Amino acid sequence: xxxxxxxxxxxxxxxxxxxxxxxxxxxxxxxxxxxxxxxxxxxxxxxxxxxxxxxxxxxxxxxxxxxxxxxxxxxxxxxxxxxxxxxxxxxxxxxxxxxxxxxxxxxxxxxxxxxxxxxxxxxxxxxxxxxxxxxxxxxxxxxxxxxxxxxxxxxxxxxxxxxxxxxxxxxxxxxxxxxxxxxxxxxxxxxxxxxxxxxxxxxxxxxxxxxxxxxxxxxxxxxxxxxxxxxxxxxxxxxxxxxxxxxxxxxxxxxxxxxxxxxxxxxxxxxxxxxxxxxxxxxxxxxxxxxxxxxxxxxxxxxxxxxxxxxxxxxxxxxxxxxxxxxxxxxxxxxxxxxxxxxxxxxxxxxxxxxxxxxxxxxxxxxxxxxxxxxxxxxxxxxxxxxxxxxxxxxxxxxxxxxxxxxxxxxxxxxxxxxxxxxxxxxxxxxxxxxxxxxxxxxxxxxxxxxxxxxxxxxxxxxxxxxxxxxxxxxxxxxxxxxxxxxxxxxxxx
Numbered sequence: 001x002x003x004x005x006x007x008x009x010x011x012x013x014x015x016x017x018x019x020x021x022x023x024x025x026x027x028x029x030x031x032x033x034x035x036x037x038x039x040x041x042x043x044x045x046x047x048x049x050x051x052x053x054x055x056x057x058x059x060x061x062x063x064x065x066x067x068x069x070x071x072x073x074x075x076x077x078x079x080x081x082x083x084x085x086x087x088x089x090x091x092x093x094x095x096x097x098x099x100x101x102x103x104x105x106x107x108x109x110x111x112x113x114x115x116x117x118x119x120x121x122x123x124x125x126x127x128x129x130x131x132x133x134x135x136x137x138x139x140x141x142x143x144x145x146x147x148x149x150x151x152x153x154x155x156x157x158x159x160x161x162x163x164x165x166x167x168x169x170x171x172x173x174x175x176x177x178x179x180x181x182x183x184x185x186x187x188x189x190x191x192x193x194x195x196x197x198x199x200x201x202x203x204x205x206x207x208x209x210x211x212x213x214x215x216x217x218x219x220x221x222x223x224x225x226x227x228x229x230x231x232x233x234x235x236x237x238x239x240x241x242x243x244x245x246x247x248x249x250x251x252x253x254x255x256x257x258x259x260x261x262x263x264x265x266x267x268x269x270x271x272x273x274x275x276x277x278x279x280x281x282x283x284x285x286x287x288x289x290x291x292x293x294x295x296x297x298x299x300x301x302x303x304x305x306x307x308x309x310x311x312x313x314x315x316x317x318x319x320x321x322x323x324x325x326x327x328x329x330x331x332x333x334x335x336x337x338x339x340x341x342x343x344x345x346x347x348x349x350x351x352x353x354x355x356x357x358x359x360x361x362x363x364x365x366x367x368x369x370x371x372x373x374x375x376x377x378x379x380x381x382x383x384x385x386x387x388x389x390x391x392x393x394x395x396x397x398x399x400x401x402x403x404x405x406x407x408x409x410x411x412x413x414x415x416x417x418x419x420x421x422x423x424x425x426x427x428x429x430x431x432x433x434x435x436x437x438x439x440x441x442x443x444x445x446x447x448x449x450x451x452x453x454x455x456x457x458x459x460x461x462x463x464x465x466x467x468x469x470x471x472x473x474x475x476x477x478x479x480x481x482x483x484x485x486x487x488x489x490x491x492x493x494x
Contacts, residue, residue, distance in 0.1 A: 038486065042058065042070055045483050051470070051476050053468065055467045055468055056072055056466055057389065059072075061462070063398065063459040065458070074389065075392050077373075077387035078388065080387075080390070080440055081446070082332045082440040083381065083465070084376065084380070085380065085387075086396050086397065089329065089339050090396045092367060103128075103318045107124065107313065110155070122159045122160075122304065123276065125189035126165070129187065129336045132192045136318055139192070140283075142314045143283055144287075146284070152288075154284070157295070162272075165350075166351065171379075171383055173384055174383055175384070183194075185269065185334070185335055189273070191339075194349075197219040197267045198219075198265065200213070200214040201252065201256055202214065202262040204258070207232050218282035219278075221278055224252055224362045225252070231255045233258050233260075241253075241268070243268060248270075273297040274300075281294070330419060330420030332421050337378070339378075341356045360376065367395065393463035410435035410436060413451075415436050416484070437450025444467070446466050446473060448464045456489060456492065
């Protein structure tokens with residue numbers, strides 16, 4: 001694999017790209033002085049201390065002229081991290097459109113008699129990632145609708161029916177040590193609050209004592225194993241969750257100093273279906289509706305009797321995909337990526353991960369993107385088995401580009417120095433309020449892909465990927481931002 005070790009490599013890649021992908025007249029074999037300086041500056045950024053050992057992949061394409069300004073390992077497969085979400089969203093939109101909405105419905109196994117629902121209340125989901133999260137409403141309106149329908153008591157259980165999609169599980173090659181964190185939360189047909197919960201750790205009164213763990217009332221059934229140790233006052237504070245393979249409980253591990261204020265951690269909830277049912281049961285009782293039975297995953301109970309929609313029982317539709325795109329891209333929530341990937345499954349086909357990837361592959365082929373230019377195994381980018389060439393990301397960006405910046409796609413991208421995952425980056429530079437791009441972050445992986453306008457207003461699409469750098473993540477981000485800022489200040493005129 002070639003690496004950026006001299007500006008000549010950039011020129012060579014540029015020349016090869018010209019021969020293979022565009023007429024010679026479009027990309028000159030000898031770059032103009034401004035373009036050569038741009039390439040030299042990008043080379044300097046990629047060979048700086050801390051990132052010079054990285055495998056770099058960079059492609060910068062003019063959306064106005066159609067030529068490539070910079071091409072460095074543009075066809076090399078690299079780990080995309082969360083820039084993969086660009087592919088997930090683009091293909092999902094192609095499959096179902098911006099107005100698609102997820103549906104969640106209530107049904108019952110018995111009639112409503114004198115305010116009592118004579119049977120189980122069943123919530124059936126289709127994969128909505130937004131309920132109770134950053135992209136959608138909570139369950140309060142559902143509780144109010146049940147009360148308005150006259151439900152005062154439920155004689156049976158609360159059951160979550162998740163059979164509309166594949167059973168919740170980690171995707172291929174997800175690291176086990178990611179699974180306890182909210183970023184590694186499992187996706188299912190029923191999801192609430194992005195399948196994350198808070199655990200508060202309070203230090204013991206004596207050194208070596210076991211701290212106290214507290215959770216929200218509706219999370220009380222999440223099994224926790226407390227291995228945290230209270231250290232001396234002023235000692236190290238280090239806490240982390242571990243969802244170890246094969247263990248039903250979540251381990252909370254680490255150290256907290258005696259006398260330290262309580263620490264709140266956000267962790268994954270485990271089984272999203274039972275989590276949803278437990279939250280629903282808690283909110284029903286808190287809202288004045290008595291529930292006699294417990295909360296269950298439909299797979300835990302015997303086959304249910306015939307059930308049907310009862311008058312007044314709520315039916316919920318999510319915000320449209322155009323709205324769900326914002327938490328997916330701006331906040332980079334992995335759960336949304338897994339939910340939207342399933343929309344690629346062909347109509348009438350059970351939406352497994354594999355079926356969704358088949359639909360994604362068909363769309364990419366239809367766009368002229370070669371199979372060998374990418375290897376995708378999930379929708380979020382959390383797996384290190386994902387590998388995508390920079391030219392794939394740029395092809396997707398070209399396909400959905402909209403000059404006014406008002407389309408759902410453009411509006412969902414983080415803006416440098418303004419919002420989302422780019423809010424604190426590139427402030428006070430020509431890139432602020434200019435660069436719209438998706439970030440990608442994993443250990444020893446950083447990437448950025450999106451759009452920028454040059455100093456003269458020329459629109460560019462770019463993908464910048466760095467895998468396996470030897471320095472800190474901050475050093476890699478600095479190098480990538482340096483490139484993005486340089487693009488924002490570039491002019492073809494001397």
